[in-house]
Amino acid sequence: MQGQDRIDSLSALLKDTNISGKKKDKVLNHLWEATIDGQTRLAMTYADKIIANAKTLKNDSTLALGYTRRGICFSYLTNYKNSGLEYYKALKIYKRQKDSLKTGYIYLNLGLDFSEQDVMDSTLYYYNKALTNFLTVKDTVQISKIKRFIADTYGKKGYYEIGLQKALDAARLLEKSKDSFEIHMSYFGIASFYHELKDSLAAEDYLRKINTFFERNKNPRWESTAKLRLAALFLDNKEKHAEAIRFVNKGIDLSKALDFKINIADGLLTKALLLQRMGDFKQSELVTKEALSFSRPTNVKHSISRSLILLGELAVAQKEYEQGEIFLKEGLGIAIDASLLTQQKDAYQNLAGLSEIVGSNQNALKYHKAFKKINDSIFQKERINKVEEWKLIYETEKKEAEIALQEEEINTLNEKAKVDNLRKGLYAGGMASALALFGLSVFGYRQRIKRNRIAREKQEEIYKQEIEHKKKELTSQTLHLVQKNTFIQELKENLENLRNSPEKFKVEFRRIVMLLKRQNASDKDWEVFKSYFSEVHNDFDQKLKTLYPDISEKEIRLAAFLRMNLTTKEIAATLNVLPDSILKSKYRLKKKLELGKETDLNSFLNSL
Template sequence: MRFRLHYIILLLLVGTRLMAQDKIKMDSLYLLVNTSKEDTVKINALLEISQLYHHESYQKAMEAAKQASDIATKSKIKAYEAKTVRAIANVYLSMGDYKNASINYFNALLYYEDIKDTLGLLAMHNNLGVIYDRLHEYDKALDEYFKAQMLLNLQKPSAEMTFRLPTLHNNIANIYQTQGDTSSALQYYTSALRLAQESNNQPLQGTALNNLGKLYMVDLQQPEKAIEYLLEGLKVREAYGDKAEIAKSLVILGNYYLRLNQPDKAEPFAKKSIALSEEIGAMETTMNAYLCLSEIEEAQGKLGESLSTYKAFKAQSDSLRDMQANREITRLQLQYDFDKAEKARAEERRQARLRYITIIITLSIGLLIAILITVIIRSRARQTALLQENLTQDVEIKNKELTTNVMYLIRKNELINSVAERLLKLQPNVLPENYKEIHNIILDLQREADNDSWAEFELRFNQVHTDFYNKLHELHPDLSPADEKLCAFLRLNMSSKEIAAITQQSVKSVEVARARLRKKLNLTNTTSNLVTYLSSLH
């Protein structure tokens, strides 16, 4: 009696303390959900709320997980979609609804495969192994566990890996125990407990202790050893306040005392287990607790109460069996979900192809435009080059014509000068009455050479070098007409002798004029060539 009272007081104190702490944390998490503008913050907060409720109300845990899933689906963040679907599956698993748990685990598995999340895949294979175990498909369960073990072995050691390894060892031990391999089961349970203690994983410590207690009680027939593990497991579970796990420990303790033919000690454990499991909605634990209590009441001789309790067990069992038996509905639901997901993926692929085609067409049009622009630019460049070539040829032709004309002028002036000189030599020998006439002829010849030669040369020069005078005036506005005339002759690279022939000057006078022009053009103290400088003006 003292044990029962001590146990109930301890449970109430622990429960009250944890509820107060959880209430404060829950309020802050709901505040985040209601105020945050970031979807990821809301999702994480709702998943943590679901985890907190997992210890006391599966219905509320499910509501929070589904709300998180709705936000993740709208946000289209695959990593968070996987996390929320996984959280929903975990609640179904705890409730004993293996159909819906497996549906959601397989969906989460697809998400994790899509985003190549090895740790997520590891967890899903482990959880699917748990479901196969509870559906008594032990070979499939082991296959899933070893897939998880293989993925775990590929990862680098970390704190997270340390938390996963005891879970796997515990689950593998469950299969070996079910198959009657108690030696392997004991080895894996012991390993799971050691790893859980090393990593301070309290939930796994409670599970491993509980499983070791069952192994020693049922398979190894060592009740003294069994009760040590079972009570230690209950103590650990009370410490972290998980009502679902506490309820499981209580029903196992009830069965333990029932096996020892101590129904009075067994009864409070079974009743408390029923109360806790019904409170949080753990249907499978509730069913097991009702069966345990029915057998306890029968052992106590309370046959009427035992029958009533058995009916409650049967109703719970039928409800669970209905959930498990409806495989066709599950298959149809899975097929529907698969078809729906496949349609979504097909539409996504279609949109991707459409975007790809659009990009190809756009790039093709862009390439075609670029080719056309290139062709146009090259065509215009060829036209410009051709025009430039024609202009160059035209300038060359005019330069040749100008050079020919200049040579003609030089020869004409030389002829005029020669005639004038011959007349001057004959002048003393002519009759006095003809002397004046010959003198006038000589003057006319010299004037004709001066006027016609320069006028014709200037006309020809301007036809070829149209901008020369403009540039010359712009740079050197103080030049005289004689200077400009000399510049034009030098622009054609004419020698002083050739210039003297055209201008009717001596070569020395031309040389003096060139020196004077060089000074006016500010070239006296430089190495610049006068002809080169004038050739650059165009």
């Protein structure tokens, strides 16, 4: 039974007043699975009922599952703050139960959330934690799945060749499992890598396979994604623009039915770009504004910036120069804040062209220089990425060779440790020889185990020493920051006394003050401090970002100093501000963390 008929049938079972708690739980889970991809808000109500039923049954495993499913609903609705909170509730239970498989699932979902927000470092952090748990339980399907996600992340970092290699490896592993859904999900990554590597035919082949599979299996979420990816692939192929429009319209309709905001925004932007290439600027402008209305609430910076820059291009094309400049500058501002180099390049290029049109040669030169600088930076980044990718490929191959060698050694030891079944007719001398050989094999094997244990203990001792060293370095770095900024503050106070000095000192005075301001608590000092702090305090900043995705770097910095038990006066000296300013910042941080009046901020931070 498929689709709505299955949902209706299960709903009827749920209305049975005699249904037992365990059976009710089973029905609710089936209903959640039947609705999550097509009716996410309805699936949320079933997740709530799973949680309520689990609390009645006092079943922690079911409760954790309910939290997980509620988290997935929030993820689908792009409410990543709430999804993270639900995942952490489930994680707490699974860790207490020492369930490595389900712990791995939670880390995987957290990684997916960060991937959707383009936070790549956090994405890889959680993916690798998931992989560690899946390797512990030797779950081939999940290992393949997480490898696929890791491959996708390499792609987002610009490592396309190694990403393609890892994506193909993951697909081959999945094909052995016969899991059709996961196999076709892996094709998404492969298609993206082929697209980036300019092999459009291979990319199209994989995307058509995905589209056919999800269309046939009535999965609107992934069918919509496949159709939108095909439309984007055809952007620069005039012969396929008509087919691209059909794909993008269908993809947008499916996404709207799901309230899948990110897909809606991406789909509308793809449609607007198609219309622009087809010369229909007015309709393209209307569609871009609609795309912007969906991307702004999700706060996906690259989508917002791209939409604004496109609106600027369309305004200029229609000779609405003032409006075009407004859109381009707004899009540029967002691109700069989010470090989106490609969007910055496009904005500067369009602003340079606009300045030439309106006869502002000075601005045209300024924007052209900025464009060239960004373009050179992108080219340099691509070169660096390429070198890093080659290095990564070499190190990966080297590591895989070492693992293969270790496995070969283990197999050899296992073979030596085996003794053929002794037959009844063995002569006493032969039996003695066999036993002696067995004894030597076992002795050699035990010696190898002993050596490995000693090596492992030495390595653990080295790790302990490293942690102690980092703790000392962290303390030293903290004192350095405090002393440095205290010195600067005192020096600035002394310089203030020069105001009434002869005129010749004023220029020098301003120059020194500005220099000191630039040096004050530099980002480099903060990054060094943060690296030590993160290693000593178990990725404190990652936990904060997971629980509170909108937390700023300044707020994380304040939280880290509070975790170090620095006083308000010491923090003020470190950041070169007044103590009153730190008190206000602490109040705002507590509000951001949604802590009640009775909850102590320092105690909460120390509990993370």
